[in-house]
Amino acid sequence: MDFKTLISDIPDFPKPGIIFRDISPILADPEAAEELINAFLDKWEGKIDAIVAIDARGFVLGGALFRDLSVPLVLVRKKGKLPGACTECAYDLEYGSSVLEMQKGSLKPGARVLIVDDLLATGGTAEAACKLVLMQGAVVAGCAFVIELAGLGGREKLAGYEVQSLVTYE
Numbered sequence: 001m002d003f004k005t006l007i008s009d010i011p012d013f014p015k016p017g018i019i020f021r022d023i024s025p026i027l028a029d030p031e032a033a034e035e036l037i038n039a040f041l042d043k044w045e046g047k048i049d050a051i052v053a054i055d056a057r058g059f060v061l062g063g064a065l066f067r068d069l070s071v072p073l074v075l076v077r078k079k080g081k082l083p084g085a086c087t088e089c090a091y092d093l094e095y096g097s098s099v100l101e102m103q104k105g106s107l108k109p110g111a112r113v114l115i116v117d118d119l120l121a122t123g124g125t126a127e128a129a130c131k132l133v134l135m136q137g138a139v140v141a142g143c144a145f146v147i148e149l150a151g152l153g154g155r156e157k158l159a160g161y162e163v164q165s166l167v168t169y170e
Contacts, residue, residue: 001031001032001035001036003026003032003035003036003146003166003167004167004169006023006025006026006029006032007021007022007023007025007026007146007147007167008021008022008024008025009021009022010022021119021147021149021169023057023118023146023147026146027060033064036061036146036166037061037064037065037068039166040061040065040116040144040164041065041068041069043144043164044065044069044114044141044142044144044164045069047112047114047141047142048069048071048112048113048114048141048142049071049072049108049111049112049113050071050072050073050074050107050108050111050112050113050114050138051065051066051069051071051072051073051074051113051114051115051116052074052075052076052102052107052113052114052115052116052129052132052133053066053073053074053075053076053116053117054076054100054115054116054117054125054126054129055075055076055077055078055081057117057118057119058076058116058117058118059075061116061117061118061144061146062075062116065114065116072106072107074102074103074106074107074113075102075103076100076101076102076129076132077100077101078098078099078100078101079098079099079100079101080101081101082101082102082103083103084103084104085103085104085105086101086102086103086104087101087102087104087132087135087136088100088101088132089101089128089129089131089132089135090128091124091125091127091128092122092124097124098125100125100128100129100132101132102129102132102133102135102136104136105136106136107133107136107137107138108137108138109136109137109138110137110138110139111138111139112138112139112141113133113138113139113140113141114141114142114143114144115129115130115133115140115142115143115144116143116144116145117129117143117144117145118145118146118147119145119146119147119148119149120143120145120147120148120149120154120155120158120163120165121149121152121154122152122153122154122157123152123153123154123155123156123157123158124157126143126145126154126157126158127157127158130143130158130161140161141162142161142162142163142164143158143161143162143163143164144163144164144165145163145164145165145166146165146166146167147165147166147167147168147169148163148165148167148168148169149168149169150168150169150170151170
């Protein structure tokens with residue numbers, strides 16, 4: 001399936017000059033959504049011990065994957081959104097900066113972790129998630145994205161990790 005035909009382009013969101021690539025139409029199409037999840041399952045089944053899903057669209061993808069793979073799902077959110085003791089990592093993104101958090105003790109040391117999100121752009125968010133995984137003594141097995149915006153340096157920021165993207169925009 002050509003997922004690119006289902007992705008909506010929303011101009012000037014969240015800021016002027018940015019084109020937001022929206023995967024909502026894929027999620028609204030059960031057949032397309034199943035194919036998308038299967039593309040990730042085919043690549044990662046048997047290779048991971050946990051999934052780290054990045055807020056918010058990563059939660060949707062991670063939720064489907066963890067159920068099918070029978071591995072734990074760990075949520076990564078912006079600072080102040082998770083209860084309890086958390087580790088944190090500051091990062092830059094294409095239109096600002098922020099801090100991500102993960103609950104302490106949510107990953108077993110040595111666990112092979114797949115980081116999941118909808119989009120890879122500059123790589124700041126995914127890189128911060130990788131650092132949070134490493135802070136817990138786990139291993140980043142790879143990163144999976146629906147969309148990659150090539151040329152923004154995201155893949156380079158994740159050098160050393162296996163990166164899967166289903167759709168690439170130049």
